[in-house]
Amino acid sequence: MAEVISDQKDINFVLYEQLNVERFLKAEKYSDFNKKMFKLVINEARTLAIKEILPTYTECDREGVKFEDGKVEVPQCLKRVHKLLMEGEWGALTANPEYGGQGLPHTIFQAIFEYMAGANYIAMMYAVLGHGAGKMIDLFGTKSQKDLYLEKLYSLEWGGTMLLTESGAGSDLGALETSAEKLKDGTYSIVGNKIFITNGEHNLTENIIHPVLARVKGAPGGTKGISLFIVPKIWVNDDGTFGENNDVICTGVEEKLGLHGSPTCSLSLGSRGKCRGVLLGKENQGMQVMFHMMNGVRLEVGTQAYSHASCAYLYALEYAKTRLQGKSLEKGLDAKTLQVPIIEHPDVRRMLLKMKSYVEGLRSLAFFTAFCFDMIECTKNEDEKLHYSNLVEILTPIVKSYSSERGFEVCAEGMQVFGGYGYTKEYPMEQLLRDCKIASIYEGSNGIQATDFLFRKVGGQNGVMLDALVLEIKKKIDYSKENNVFLDLAENLEKVLKELEVKLKDAAKSVKTSEYKSAFAVASPLLEVTGDVVMAWQLLWRAQIADAKLAGNNGGKNVDFYNGKIMAAKFFIKTILPIATGKLDGIVINENPVVIIDEKSF
Ligand SMILES: Cc1cc2nc3c(=O)[nH]c(=O)nc-3n(C[C@H](O)[C@H](O)[C@H](O)COP(=O)(O)OP(=O)(O)OC[C@H]3O[C@@H](n4cnc5c(N)ncnc54)[C@H](O)[C@@H]3O)c2cc1C
Known part of the structure; x- marks a missing residue:
């Protein structure tokens, strides 16, 4: 293949x-x-x-x-x-x-x-x-x-990392124990142990620059007292020449499910008392600085997941066209009929169309988010700048979480299309599935993304970020209404969007009441439904473009291609989006069993 x-x-x-x-x-x-x-x-x-x-x-x-x-x-x-x-x-x-x-x-x-x-x-x-x-x-x-x-x-002559996680500080970075002490020359002595560090040590580049989160001695506890330091593997003198090896030692590399070509390292900093770093930004403002890199990497992780999914879909499509099994439903009873490619079976077509719609919707979402970054930089209109910044804020946790959840699901579906062969190493499906899984765990697990989404993004700044997203979605609903195109799809989307908005606002309010635990409990399901709505928006948008091309006779030899966009939107909005209404019904704040259940009853 x-x-x-x-x-x-x-x-x-x-x-x-x-x-x-x-x-x-x-x-x-x-x-x-x-x-x-x-x-x-x-x-x-x-x-x-x-x-x-x-x-x-x-x-x-x-x-x-x-x-x-x-x-x-x-x-x-x-x-x-x-x-x-x-x-x-x-x-x-x-x-x-x-x-x-x-x-x-x-x-x-x-x-x-x-x-x-x-x-x-x-x-x-x-x-x-x-x-x-x-x-x-x-x-x-x-x-x-x-x-x-x-x-x-x-220039990639040197590599980079992110040194955040410690054994006692994963999601809870405020608990980190790595310490920093200012030296007479203005540099800092760093002491601590970091774990799970991607590419923390390797022989691909001559130096590695580690951004390290640590707490300056005497700084406040929690995230407010965290600072960020540049800690080079080999010290860099002021004139750019190399100094001595820094006291950063790789003490181990994890055995893990996927990403086998990337070392996940434990690093000991300052075990000989000689690890030096320089402050980046100001003391105690490390988290604000680090978030710039983390937000960028979150979008890259979303891309990791949907690009694995895209490959899984394309492999599955190719396989389904060539793998012969079973008879066509029309001629199934006739023993003499030849086997047909599995793409003829409705259930295989269902899997393929599901994969296609997710992959294309996720791709459009990731590109749209990148586009918002560009608009912030390109527009001179301050209101427009703010609008696109709000969109970036609210879309970042969706791109990271929803892409990683659905990307993994698509990889699993791709394996299913291959049957038993998908489970073997003969085809790349098992590797795609293994490599994709980490996307929901690292860079802030999806549970942490959901918390950020609901409490900072939906509930933050009087809801302006949610308003920006709803405005964009409504533009495409209005286009359908004004042009009388895919009205049924637009109405389905509008209905779920309205229901979602109510639930999101309720949950964001509940966090300030005695029901706050229930609000935390529904953050992930709410992010999931928001992702479903965002998929429907992107797919409707794509279908509108395809329809205009076909109507304007610009389809030419691309008729099948554009029809594919329309079918993906129809499939998603008619068969997957309705499930979102059921999911919303299941998002309960009052008497939520997740909160009520006694720990002994699990
Ligand atoms: C292959 C790999 C590469 C990595 N690369 C890096 C790297 O380069 N740099 C780096 O610093 N780290 C890296 N990590 C670490 C990664 O970011 C963490 O594993 C991740 O942040 C989760 O932390 P944890 O493993 O301690 O899990 P925990 O924090 O113990 O979380 C366990 C579970 O509890 C949930 N949970 C925890 N706290 C909360 C909460 N407050 N609210 C809701 N749910 C919660 C989580 O969502 C998760 O499901 C990597 C990890 C792996 C496996």
Whole structure:
């Protein structure tokens, strides 16, 4: 079976027909680009993904990482990929050109990242973590910090990490115990133990820059007393030359379900009393700084999940067209009839259409969020800027959680399409499923995302973020009404949206009452239904575009393609969205058993 890469036609549909990314060219920030350049860079990324990154996916899973004497060896095949990413300057596509970034729109990055992440997310993790750490230094660092670290991180010569988690501080970062003490020279002595650190140690880059969360001695408890430090694996002198090895020791690498090409490290900082770091931003403001990187990575994790799902769908589609089993329903009783490809069986078609609708809806959602980032930077209208910032805020936990939940479900459905073969290592389905699972756990587990969604995003600032989202959804409902197109779908969506809004507002209010525990208990189900509504919105939008193309006779040879968009919207809104009403009925604040049940009764 040929290896698959993300769906080029659908990505182009989102870029050029749904979001019209050419509009960014009018903005001062992107005036040096043109549409041809956008297309060229995306095509180059796709070619690299197909020729060089995709072939490493299975290989790096089978080879895994090796850990010995504190050193980690990455799978051999990743070295060439990393070198090519460096040579092609793929490390900092949206970053500041002053420090070697390409300054491209986020929406263009989204397309490039989807191709590369879909080819081998593990290879990309080494790149994006360096980029994320660099962006944080760009935003909050001093001039000398930027001069010392940015170019090396953006060029991928150095890697990056995120050192947040400790054994007693996972979701609860306020409980962290890593400490920092200011030294006479202005640097800080860091002491502590971090666990589960992605790419915390490896031999792919000559240095690794660790952003580390720690508490300065005497600082308040909880998250208010956390500061952020840059802790290089090898100390970097003020003139850019290397100093001594920092006291950061890799004490172990986890054995885990998936992502075998990426080491998940335990790191001991300052066990010899010699770990040094420099403060990034101000003391006690570490969480605010770190959130910039975390929010970026959350969107990347959403992309990880749906790009695994996209591959799972495309493999399953290919398999279903060629695997012969059973007879057609029309001729089933005739023993002489030949077996048919399984795509003819209604239940297999159901699985495929479900996968297609989720993948396409999730893709549009992720691209739309990237598009909002660009609009914030492109528009000069302050109200519009605020609107798009509100959208980014409320969509981030949805992209992270909903994509990871549904992405995993799609991977599982893909395995189901393959039957027993999907469960074996002969096909990539089992690896996609394994690799996808982590997306709901790391970068703030989905339970934490739901809490953030309900209490900060829905309930925060008098509900303006929710209002921004509802406004966008209503635009597409109104389009259907005004143009008399897919009225039934729009009405279904409108009905669920209204019911959802009521429940969201009730739950956000309940948090300030004695029912606050029930409100916490329904945060995840509410996020899930919001995700369902967001899918319906995106799919309706796509169907409206497809319909206009077909009506304008622009469909040409793409008639099947556009019909596919319409069918995905119809399938989702008519057969999956109605379940959301039932889910909403199940979201109860009063006498919620989750809250009432005694611990002994579990
Ligand atoms: C492969 C891998 C890579 C990772 N990479 C990194 C990395 O690079 N850097 C880093 O710092 N960390 C990393 N992590 C750690 C990861 O972010 C944490 O595992 C995650 O944040 C959850 O923390 P925990 O494992 O301690 O689970 P816990 O916090 O113990 O949570 C267990 C369960 O309880 C729920 N829960 C906990 N508290 C609450 C609450 N207040 N409200 C509702 N539900 C709650 C959680 O949702 C979860 O379902 C990685 C982990 C893995 C497995």
